[in-house]
Amino acid sequence: MQNFDYQTPTRLIFGEGVVEKLQKVMSAFGKKILLTYGGGSIKKIPAFRNQNSAISNQYSGLSLYDYVRETLKDFEIIELPGIQPNPKYDPSVLEGVRLCKEHKVDVILSVGGGSVLDCSKAIAAGACYDGDPWDLISYKVKAQAALPIVDIITLAATGSEYDCGGVISRTETNDKIGYLDRHLFPAVSFLDPTYTFSVSRKQTAAGIADAMNHTIEQYFVEDATLLNDGFCESMLRSLMANGRKCIENPEDYKARAEMMLACTYGCNGILALGNSESGWPCHSIEHALSAYYDITHGEGLAIITPRWMKHILNERTLPRFVKYGVNVFGIDASLDEWTIANKAIEATYAFFESIGIPMHLREVGIDDSRLDEMAHHIAVNEGLENAYAALTEKDIKEILMASL
Amino acid sequence: MQNFDYQTPTRLIFGEGVVEKLQKVMSAFGKKILLTYGGGSIKKIPAFRNQNSAISNQYSGLSLYDYVRETLKDFEIIELPGIQPNPKYDPSVLEGVRLCKEHKVDVILSVGGGSVLDCSKAIAAGACYDGDPWDLISYKVKAQAALPIVDIITLAATGSEYDCGGVISRTETNDKIGYLDRHLFPAVSFLDPTYTFSVSRKQTAAGIADAMNHTIEQYFVEDATLLNDGFCESMLRSLMANGRKCIENPEDYKARAEMMLACTYGCNGILALGNSESGWPCHSIEHALSAYYDITHGEGLAIITPRWMKHILNERTLPRFVKYGVNVFGIDASLDEWTIANKAIEATYAFFESIGIPMHLREVGIDDSRLDEMAHHIAVNEGLENAYAALTEKDIKEILMASL
Numbered sequence: 024m025q026n027f028d029y030q031t032p033t034r035l036i037f038g039e040g041v042v043e044k045l046q047k048v049m050s051a052f053g054k055k056i057l058l059t060y061g062g063g064s065i066k067k068i069p070a071f072r073n074q075n076s077a078i079s080n081q082y083s084g085l086s087l088y089d090y091v092r093e094t095l096k097d098f099e100i101i102e103l104p105g106i107q108p109n110p111k112y113d114p115s116v117l118e119g120v121r122l123c124k125e126h127k128v129d130v131i132l133s134v135g136g137g138s139v140l141d142c143s144k145a146i147a148a149g150a151c152y153d154g155d156p157w158d159l160i161s162y163k164v165k166a167q168a169a170l171p172i173v174d175i176i177t178l179a180a181t182g183s184e185y186d187c188g189g190v191i192s193r194t195e196t197n198d199k200i201g202y203l204d205r206h207l208f209p210a211v212s213f214l215d216p217t218y219t220f221s222v223s224r225k226q227t228a229a230g231i232a233d234a235m236n237h238t239i240e241q242y243f244v245e246d247a248t249l250l251n252d253g254f255c256e257s258m259l260r261s262l263m264a265n266g267r268k269c270i271e272n273p274e275d276y277k278a279r280a281e282m283m284l285a286c287t288y289g290c291n292g293i294l295a296l297g298n299s300e301s302g303w304p305c306h307s308i309e310h311a312l313s314a315y316y317d318i319t320h321g322e323g324l325a326i327i328t329p330r331w332m333k334h335i336l337n338e339r340t341l342p343r344f345v346k347y348g349v350n351v352f353g354i355d356a357s358l359d360e361w362t363i364a365n366k367a368i369e370a371t372y373a374f375f376e377s378i379g380i381p382m383h384l385r386e387v388g389i390d391d392s393r394l395d396e397m398a399h400h401i402a403v404n405e406g407l408e409n410a411y412a413a414l415t416e417k418d419i420k421e422i423l424m425a426s427l
Numbered sequence: 428m429q430n431f432d433y434q435t436p437t438r439l440i441f442g443e444g445v446v447e448k449l450q451k452v453m454s455a456f457g458k459k460i461l462l463t464y465g466g467g468s469i470k471k472i473p474a475f476r477n478q479n480s481a482i483s484n485q486y487s488g489l490s491l492y493d494y495v496r497e498t499l500k501d502f503e504i505i506e507l508p509g510i511q512p513n514p515k516y517d518p519s520v521l522e523g524v525r526l527c528k529e530h531k532v533d534v535i536l537s538v539g540g541g542s543v544l545d546c547s548k549a550i551a552a553g554a555c556y557d558g559d560p561w562d563l564i565s566y567k568v569k570a571q572a573a574l575p576i577v578d579i580i581t582l583a584a585t586g587s588e589y590d591c592g593g594v595i596s597r598t599e600t601n602d603k604i605g606y607l608d609r610h611l612f613p614a615v616s617f618l619d620p621t622y623t624f625s626v627s628r629k630q631t632a633a634g635i636a637d638a639m640n641h642t643i644e645q646y647f648v649e650d651a652t653l654l655n656d657g658f659c660e661s662m663l664r665s666l667m668a669n670g671r672k673c674i675e676n677p678e679d680y681k682a683r684a685e686m687m688l689a690c691t692y693g694c695n696g697i698l699a700l701g702n703s704e705s706g707w708p709c710h711s712i713e714h715a716l717s718a719y720y721d722i723t724h725g726e727g728l729a730i731i732t733p734r735w736m737k738h739i740l741n742e743r744t745l746p747r748f749v750k751y752g753v754n755v756f757g758i759d760a761s762l763d764e765w766t767i768a769n770k771a772i773e774a775t776y777a778f779f780e781s782i783g784i785p786m787h788l789r790e791v792g793i794d795d796s797r798l799d800e801m802a803h804h805i806a807v808n809e810g811l812e813n814a815y816a817a818l819t820e821k822d823i824k825e826i827l828m829a830s831l
Contacts, residue, residue, distance in 0.1 A: 284652070
């Protein structure tokens with residue numbers, strides 16, 4: 024087992040109606056708030072679906088956005104709307120940092136999905152740094168501080184609400200960088216499962232695939248503990264069972280809630296404490312896809328994952344695939360090991376396909392014209408020669424080809 | 428799924444040799460330290476078993492106690508030694524509070540097992556309160572603050588190093604109270620698995636039983652999520668497999684490490700987020716046993732657990748026992764449900780017996796002379812009429828009788 028130094032200081036306030044505590048929570052951080060959000064879905068989501076308390080009665084009928092503005096009317100709010108999926112360094116991060124500095128913002132309130140929150144984290148660090156924020160994101164300079172962040176999450180997927188990382192894209196250089204710093208844990212995350220009722224089938228499926236892949240990336244390692252293996256297997260079984268229910272009945276509270284909770288564990292390390300590093304190979308590959316083509320992250324991961332699995336299956340990795348197949352998919356343990364492993368990979372593919380994810384790169388607008396360039400970019404930048412199953416540029420190219 | 432408000436701010440520094448960071452960590456909290464410990468095992472445990480760094484070389488050969496004194500020689504250290512298992516309000520908590528107030532202590536450094544840490548938590552709260560510390564422990568008054576606590580844990584069992592609770596005994600009233608307050612999370616917990624190499628077979632077994640029961644208390648609930656069920660089942664499988672290895676080979680680092688990590692999750696809520704309350708019935712019963720007879724907590728739990736299981740097995744609880752039997756003990760799922768359930772309870776008993784735990788109250792010095800009194804005490808004080816399976820005074824008496 025590896026040594027580790029671990030802390031997840033974020034306070035999770037979870038359940039229907041919990042946003043009624045927002046004003047009280049924000050009061051602890053000061054008076055000036057940068058309110059970040061995306062394309063405007065928060066202006067449609069109802070803040071309270073049921074009126075079962077004084078506050079939910081008082082604000083009955085308001086959208087989440089209107090409720091936030093109303094309950095925080097005694098605060099000074101500066102807005103940064105329009106943050107896109109695969110959030111962009113320019114303009115969103117740069118504009119957010121500028122606003123924070125100009126208005127001497129005390130705290131960022133991020134309302135939306137993982138992209139809004141990831142962008143908010145980069146802003147939080149950039150706001151406390153005198154130089155170019157890219158210095159921090161590219162790890163040229165280590166952040167010394169960050170503004171506190173409170174978030175209201177509206178999508179179950181990335182786990183950004185319970186981790187200290189974010190992913191930022193810089194269009195002109197085709198960079199999509201996963202940026203981690205211990206200052207970037209949200210101080211408080213509000214998670215109301217009803218806010219995900221209106222998430223589309225496509226985005227729900229992408230979220231399931233994202234969280235499943237977070238788990239798979241941590242499961243396939245050399246020396247996993249029995250404890251972590253069981254946690255990961257439970258994550259995968261829960262995400263598949265509840266994810267399917269969310270697709271079938273978008274307003275199934277119990278399923279949405281369990282999926283939301285499972286997603287929070289995806290990237291904060293709890294699934295892999297003491298394990299060796301896996302290298303997160305599917306993420307490394309997918310980041311290039313969405314940097315070059317701006318595709319939906321979860322879809323890219325779902326496409327890559329089974330092809331990566333097939334590529335790395337060999338004598339050494341076989342026992343992991345057998346364990347995965349038996350414990351996650353319930354494949355008969357008495358079968359031949361290679362049969363179990365291949366069935367497990369097929370079951371992974373079949374699950375993603377069954378929830379409606381397009382399982383070929385061509386279906387998401389990626390042809391073979393830039394595969395060489397992407398494979399080279401990944402090989403040079405992502406360090407996959409040190410992954411659980413080492414990947415050369417040739418390996419990466421083959422995985423991409425198989426995904427077409 | 429139930430709403431929840433959750434935070435575990437403790438920093439875990441885990442692995443062999445991590446205590447070399449102690450001086451740096453303590454510097455953040457001030458100059459005056461109350462050093463709490465137990466019977467003196469920390470004067471025998473080597474601080475560093477291997478010399479693989481500058482600091483471990485420099486302090487080679489020192490006991491953990493001597494290392495702590497040496498590396499913190501520039502701090503003012505006030506000592507509170509002699510804290511007992513089932514830590515006592517009088518004298519330990521009272522004396523600790525007195526010392527903290529008299530010396531204006533900045534931080535408590537707890538070096539030992541869960542009892543030392545539990546006692547330190549009560550002291551930390553009492554030191555910031557003007558009245559009788561029992562007001563806090565008995566929930567008459569809510570703590571408004573507590574001194575920060577750093578701990579070095581030397582026993583894998585209670586999980587106190589990653590939760591905000593403690594258990595304090597008051598001898599004259601036969602009270603043993605589980606006391607929880609969010610101020611009582613340790614700021615930093617050092618966990619070096621080699622410190623548990625010298626834990627006796629008896630105490631290792633009691634630790635396994637303690638952590639297993641923490642998990643079982645959270646597994647048997649009405650509406651567990653699939654996610655939490657998998658986490659709990661993984662805990663139990665890991666604790667049994669690694670616990671057995673620790674008993675067979677006390678210096679098996681990997682087994683000691685995994686057991687130590689598993690134990691930390693026992694009581695901080697992560698295994699039951701969103702589940703309804705279970706009532707922790709075995710703990711409620713065992714607390715009376717160790718309050719009246721001062722027995723080893725983990726042994727008391729191991730004795731009670733299978734008898735409690737047998738007592739509450741009925742049509743309603745059957746499906747939980749079936750799941751437990753199949754997923755934790757690998758009992759053949761095609762058997763009759765009652766057979767699976769009974770086999771699961773027998774397997775629980777057999778496991779505890781196999782690691783050397785005395786499985787009858789008589790073996791730990793408890794006869795039937797005070798069973799009525801204890802059953803009454805439990806029924807009046809523990810609220811088990813609201814447990815997952817409601818227990819009346821008569822039920823409690825029957826469970827105790829079956830445990831003799």
